[in-house]
Amino acid sequence: MTDLFDRIIGDKGPLGKWAKQAEGYYVFPKLEGNISNRMEFNGKKVLTWSINDYLGLANHPEVIKADADAAAIHGMAYPMGARMMSGHTKFHEQLEKECAEFVSKEAAYLVNFGYQGMVSAIDALVTKNDVIVYDIDTHACIIDGVRLHAGKRFVYKHNDVESLEKNVKRAVKIADKTGGGILVISEGVFGMRGEQGKLKEIAALKKKYNFRFLVDDAHGFGTLGATGAGTGEEQGVQDDIDVYFATFAKSMAGIGAFFAGNKDVVQYLQYNMRSQMFAKSLPLTMVKGALKRLDMIRTMPELKAKLWENTNALQNGLKDNGFDIGKTNTCVTPVYLHGDIPEAMAMVNDLRENHGVFCSIVVYPVIPKGLIILRLIPTATHTLEDVNETITAFSDIREKLQSGVYKKIGATMV
Numbered sequence: 445m446t447d448l449f450d451r452i453i454g455d456k457g458p459l460g461k462w463a464k465q466a467e468g469y470y471v472f473p474k475l476e477g478n479i480s481n482r483m484e485f486n487g488k489k490v491l492t493w494s495i496n497d498y499l500g501l502a503n504h505p506e507v508i509k510a511d512a513d514a515a516a517i518h519g520m521a522y523p524m525g526a527r528m529m530s531g532h533t534k535f536h537e538q539l540e541k542e543c544a545e546f547v548s549k550e551a552a553y554l555v556n557f558g559y560q561g562m563v564s565a566i567d568a569l570v571t572k573n574d575v576i577v578y579d580i581d582t583h584a585c586i587i588d589g590v591r592l593h594a595g596k597r598f599v600y601k602h603n604d605v606e607s608l609e610k611n612v613k614r615a616v617k618i619a620d621k622t623g624g625g626i627l628v629i630s631e632g633v634f635g636m637r638g639e640q641g642k643l644k645e646i647a648a649l650k651k652k653y654n655f656r657f658l659v660d661d662a663h664g665f666g667t668l669g670a671t672g673a674g675t676g677e678e679q680g681v682q683d684d685i686d687v688y689f690a691t692f693a694k695s696m697a698g699i700g701a702f703f704a705g706n707k708d709v710v711q712y713l714q715y716n717m718r719s720q721m722f723a724k725s726l727p728l729t730m731v732k733g734a735l736k737r738l739d740m741i742r743t744m745p746e747l748k749a750k751l752w753e754n755t756n757a758l759q760n761g762l763k764d765n766g767f768d769i770g771k772t773n774t775c776v777t778p779v780y781l782h783g784d785i786p787e788a789m790a791m792v793n794d795l796r797e798n799h800g801v802f803c804s805i806v807v808y809p810v811i812p813k814g815l816i817i818l819r820l821i822p823t824a825t826h827t828l829e830d831v832n833e834t835i836t837a838f839s840d841i842r843e844k845l846q847s848g849v850y851k852k853i854g855a856t857m858v
């Protein structure tokens with residue numbers, strides 16, 4: 445037997461092992477100042493492309509005022525207790541009603557965090573007789589929800605409808621034996637690579653097989669669809685989504701999330717989702733702030749139009765300059781480059797220190813060894829000047845990466 449902490453201290457995990465080199469810079473960086481296209485990092489102004497404030501609501505004066513007004517009345521404590529017990533208000537109900545209406549569902553239920561809510565919703569929706577079929581590239585909250593499942597689960601190749609169908613067939617065989625049902629789970633937008641989930645094709649499969657469809661639309665909500673109601677609206681299949689999920693952490697520039705669906709399913713979640721039954725409810729200040737944000741998403745289409753103007757300029761500019769941005773068909777803009785982790789560190793350091801451009805960096809083990817993704821999130825607060833400046837900076841760092849400059853610098857960094 446060993447002391448549990450001996451292992452923990454000796455092996456900090458695949459990311460934790462880089463803590464000494466990375467902490468405060470590549471991970472846990474402190475971006476300071478008002479949330480916008482230009483923020484401060486290590487005392488210097490940087491052009492910021494790493495914040496999911498798609499519509500620029502985070503620092504919008506109307507949003508700041510709504511939050512401040514609500515906080516002045518309620519503080520952050522009210523209501524105390526879980527929704528079921530003493531944490532319920534008419535404003536929680538109103539926000540649920542408005543979220544449901546916005547995404548064309550009968551009802552909605554709020555959760556405090558998207559991550560925990562998703563884990564808990566999956567846990568609530570299935571029993572050991574049911575089978576889950578899910579995309580291999582789904583967000584950790586889905587993976588972790590599936591981990592709680594006591595029954596069978598099958599994973600299908602990313603956005604591969606043939607692989608999905610094969611696995612649904614396997615699920616049908618099991619569900620026929622157990623008497624259970626099938627839950628298929630996809631993201632609306634895959635947040636790392638920016639591809640939309642194949643919701644239309646999955647919806648078409650529902651005509652052949654009897655399954656229910658859960659969609660995590662964290663990145664689609666507010667950014668896609670004619671009204672901003674998300675990927676289901678964009679692909680014309682919102683009605684085929686049985687349980688729709690969106691977080692307030694991105695376009696809504698807040699905190700919290702919701703599930704929407706028909707009345708019975710939502711009521712079931714209210715009475716069975718453990719993350720809400722056994723935890724304090726979303727503070728009223730956040731709820732009132734979310735009502736304001738939702739109203740702005742509904743009534744200010746110019747925010748989404750500006751977001752897409754910037755997105756199109758950035759993505760077209762990168763492609764025209766020979767960058768590989770994969771198959772993104774959303775605002776999420778990954779730039780694929782090749783190199784090892786030390787090279788990636790040297791490159792990002794150059795980008796931040798000498799070009800004043802701050803974006804997220806994704807490396808192994810999140811993606812395969814040798815691949816580097818610089819992930820850009822355009823927002824409505826960016827300008828076309830920002831786009832041009834970034835493309836110039838990217839052209840410079842690509843040249844240095846390819847000529848081996850970062851190999852030498854990177855070797856001194858680890």
Ligand SMILES: Cc1ncc(COP(=O)(O)O)c(C=O)c1O
Binds near residue numbers: 556585693
């Ligand atoms: C696809 C996806 N699902 C769920 C979540 C979790 O949402 P939250 O930040 O509200 O916990 C995120 C990240 O925020 C996400 O990107």
